[in-house]
Amino acid sequence: MSKRExxxxxxxxxxxxxxxxxxxxxxxxxxxxxxxxxxxENGWHSPRVIPYQPITLDPATMVFxxxxxxxxxxxxxxSQDGRxxxxxxxxxxxxxxxxxxxxxxxxxxxxxxxxxxKTLIQVDRDWIPTxxxxxxxxxxxxxxxxxxxxxxxxxxxxxxxxxxxxxxxYPEGINPVGINVEKQxxxxxxxxxxxxxxxxxxxxxxxxxxxxxxxxxxQVLWLDGIEKKYIEExxxxxxxxxxxxxxxxxxxxxxxxxxxxxxxxxxxLQEWGIPVTERKxxxxxxxxxxxxERVEEVFGTGTAAVISPVGEFxxxxxxxxxxxxxxxxxxxxxxxxxxxxxxxxxxxxxxWTVEVKSSGM
Amino acid sequence: MSKRExxxxxxxxxxxxxxxxxxxxxxxxxxxxxxxxxxxENGWHSPRVIPYQPITLDPATMVFxxxxxxxxxxxxxxSQDGRxxxxxxxxxxxxxxxxxxxxxxxxxxxxxxxxxxKTLIQVDRDWIPTxxxxxxxxxxxxxxxxxxxxxxxxxxxxxxxxxxxxxxxYPEGINPVGINVEKQxxxxxxxxxxxxxxxxxxxxxxxxxxxxxxxxxxQVLWLDGIEKKYIEExxxxxxxxxxxxxxxxxxxxxxxxxxxxxxxxxxxLQEWGIPVTERKxxxxxxxxxxxxERVEEVFGTGTAAVISPVGEFxxxxxxxxxxxxxxxxxxxxxxxxxxxxxxxxxxxxxxWTVEVKSSGM
Numbered sequence: 001m002s003k004r005e006x007x008x009x010x011x012x013x014x015x016x017x018x019x020x021x022x023x024x025x026x027x028x029x030x031x032x033x034x035x036x037x038x039x040x041e042n043g044w045h046s047p048r049v050i051p052y053q054p055i056t057l058d059p060a061t062m063v064f065x066x067x068x069x070x071x072x073x074x075x076x077x078x079s080q081d082g083r084x085x086x087x088x089x090x091x092x093x094x095x096x097x098x099x100x101x102x103x104x105x106x107x108x109x110x111x112x113x114x115x116x117x118k119t120l121i122q123v124d125r126d127w128i129p130t131x132x133x134x135x136x137x138x139x140x141x142x143x144x145x146x147x148x149x150x151x152x153x154x155x156x157x158x159x160x161x162x163x164x165x166x167x168x169x170y171p172e173g174i175n176p177v178g179i180n181v182e183k184q185x186x187x188x189x190x191x192x193x194x195x196x197x198x199x200x201x202x203x204x205x206x207x208x209x210x211x212x213x214x215x216x217x218x219q220v221l222w223l224d225g226i227e228k229k230y231i232e233e234x235x236x237x238x239x240x241x242x243x244x245x246x247x248x249x250x251x252x253x254x255x256x257x258x259x260x261x262x263x264x265x266x267x268x269l270q271e272w273g274i275p276v277t278e279r280k281x282x283x284x285x286x287x288x289x290x291x292x293e294r295v296e297e298v299f300g301t302g303t304a305a306v307i308s309p310v311g312e313f314x315x316x317x318x319x320x321x322x323x324x325x326x327x328x329x330x331x332x333x334x335x336x337x338x339x340x341x342x343x344x345x346x347x348x349x350x351x352w353t354v355e356v357k358s359s360g361m
Numbered sequence: 362m363s364k365r366e367x368x369x370x371x372x373x374x375x376x377x378x379x380x381x382x383x384x385x386x387x388x389x390x391x392x393x394x395x396x397x398x399x400x401x402e403n404g405w406h407s408p409r410v411i412p413y414q415p416i417t418l419d420p421a422t423m424v425f426x427x428x429x430x431x432x433x434x435x436x437x438x439x440s441q442d443g444r445x446x447x448x449x450x451x452x453x454x455x456x457x458x459x460x461x462x463x464x465x466x467x468x469x470x471x472x473x474x475x476x477x478x479k480t481l482i483q484v485d486r487d488w489i490p491t492x493x494x495x496x497x498x499x500x501x502x503x504x505x506x507x508x509x510x511x512x513x514x515x516x517x518x519x520x521x522x523x524x525x526x527x528x529x530x531y532p533e534g535i536n537p538v539g540i541n542v543e544k545q546x547x548x549x550x551x552x553x554x555x556x557x558x559x560x561x562x563x564x565x566x567x568x569x570x571x572x573x574x575x576x577x578x579x580q581v582l583w584l585d586g587i588e589k590k591y592i593e594e595x596x597x598x599x600x601x602x603x604x605x606x607x608x609x610x611x612x613x614x615x616x617x618x619x620x621x622x623x624x625x626x627x628x629x630l631q632e633w634g635i636p637v638t639e640r641k642x643x644x645x646x647x648x649x650x651x652x653x654e655r656v657e658e659v660f661g662t663g664t665a666a667v668i669s670p671v672g673e674f675x676x677x678x679x680x681x682x683x684x685x686x687x688x689x690x691x692x693x694x695x696x697x698x699x700x701x702x703x704x705x706x707x708x709x710x711x712x713w714t715v716e717v718k719s720s721g722m
Contacts, residue, residue: 103568
């Protein structure tokens with residue numbers, strides 16, 4: 001057998017399905033996982049779908065010490081006509097490989113990633129929840145497996161995909177959230193790892209998230225790490241402002257994560273003829289527009305929520321109410337269009353969705 | 362038994378000892394490890410010395426995804442009179458807990474850390490190498506063990522200590538190294554995690570280290586992330602300059618790691634009456650002093666090398682030779698004094714060393 005051929009070992013001990021009305025996010029995992037290994041001699045090899053199982057690692061394995069990991073997040077949807085759809089998965093492969101490049105991890109071929117993912121989904125297809133708003137969250141990740149305490153890129157890695165049936169992000173409808181503008185802590189800076197989906201970027205935000213939660217806000221608004229002036233991201237989402245009919249989102253500046261939902265929204269807005277600009281936007285510019293009553297809508301974008309409307313910014317002792325804490329019309333239309341395309345309800349004129357057929361590739 | 366009492370399970374299958382002349386760094390590990398667990402109900406509990414063994418984790422364990430880890434590094438030395446000495450281990454506990462605080466990890470009591478470490482060393486005492494320049498490297502680390510993909514601090518953790526007999530950092534004598542001044546990549550920035558010993562800080566430096574290696578330099582000189590002007594660290598060491606008889610090291614500014622060797626050197630220099638200042642120092646200031654022939658010595662400091670003399674900086678196309686690529690007198694004296702105290706050869710007037718007795722605490 002070729003070292004590139006995917007082997008499949010099915011579980012003999014399938015798990016009970018979780019209640020589709022109480023899935024939450026990332027709590028339940030399916031019966032199988034996809035794994036492949038890397039070493040310098042063989043490259044990425046031995047792709048396989050195996051029963052979902054623990055990973056056993058020597059305590060000196062580099063993953064515990066120097067954080068050389070990358071991951072991705074995407075979803076599979078069960079369409080009304082019974083198809084299984086992925087949303088722009090090739091963009092996740094591209095981003096994974098950009099993350100790999102930043103972290104000195106060997107890149108993964110698109111074909112190896114996508115055929116592994118599709119085979120895994122085929123095996124666990126009946127785990128895709130079908131209730132409105134639910135989906136199958138897909139978490140590909142790479143970890144270094146070399147056992148050695150030298151501070152250097154590992155010589156061996158494991159690429160893993162696990163699947164988690166997840167609930168609706170908005171079980172009670174979209175609800176705009178309060179956001180704390182963070183001045184003390186920094187998410188990322190030019191020259192750092194902010195554009196990569198790597199583990200260290202996420203734990204770095206916990207302290208600021210704790211401050212936000214304690215002040216009653218749901219999320220953090222990250223400012224740039226240099227001047228603490230320009231808006232970068234909200235929580236782990238990208239952010240958009242609708243001001244005077246124009247949509248503005250921070251430009252990719254070397255520290256912002258390049259969201260695939262972000263990219264899709266820009267393309268949708270362009271298609272709709274709504275002016276959309278990627279540029280620097282300072283919090284001061286937002287405040288000025290706010291005071292002049294020109295701010296119409298603000299929303300975060302990401303794989304988990306798709307669109308998350310911002311109802312309020314809190315900056316020091318001042319609160320800035322957005323659109324009277326209501327979800328704006330554009331936010332609603334974008335949410336409905338993107339989720340409609342993702343779930344096959346709306347015709348996909350962009351060719352964004354990829355169907356996972358029942359068998360074969 | 363109290364949940365704080367350390368249990369000891371000895372291996373029945375001890376490993377062969379590695380060749381003391383070819384230990385390298387972090388390649389060999391002893392027969393046992395120390396582990397304790399944390400959950401919200403019990404706090405840190407079940408401290409135990411057990412045979413060195415793999416850690417088995419669900420693939421959805423947070424450590425693989427969001428990098429919420431911290432670690433420490435220190436050494437145990439075999440003294441000429443047969444004692445086992447630690448160097449300022451309480452400073453490692455303090456720093457671990459500062460790292461924990463930044464990463465929202467529950468802190469560890471000094472007593473739990475030190476009694477666990479001492480018990481482990483007692484069990485594996487005959488693993489401490491005795492050849493000149495060798496030591497037992499100690500790696501305490503904490504990883505999150507909760508199985509969940511939500512981006513938030515874990516509710517459960519594992520604290521682990523592993524031990525690695527390591528070789529002399531300078532088997533052929535101290536050798537000054539070339540350092541590449543890094544302008545593109547950033548190690549850390551104010552408000553980030555640079556002061557914490559957390560995994561994500563280390564892999565973030567691999568790209569710059571690769572550039573340095575490709576240009577023939579041994580290490581990276583990190584500049585501040587905001588102006589790319591002020592000197593921060595060298596590789597994963599702190600850095601000192603001797604200019605006109607005065608020793609200068611970058612002040613702790615919220616992005617530099619607070620080295621325990623750094624701290625000890627400052628205290629030694631003060632004791633010796635040599636002027637030492639912690640302040641901002643720009644690379645331009647170094648260049649000016651260099652051009653005026655006022656730079657006498659430059660050296661990095663850290664647990665692994667203790668003192669690592671800098672023989673040359675490379676900045677774009679310019680090379681700055683330090684002290685004609687020779688190890689300076691102060692570097693030598695500091696190296697001999699610190700390693701002399703660590704190994705019990707020099708009387709420890711500071712009370713820095715802590716003896717691990719044969720039994721009991």
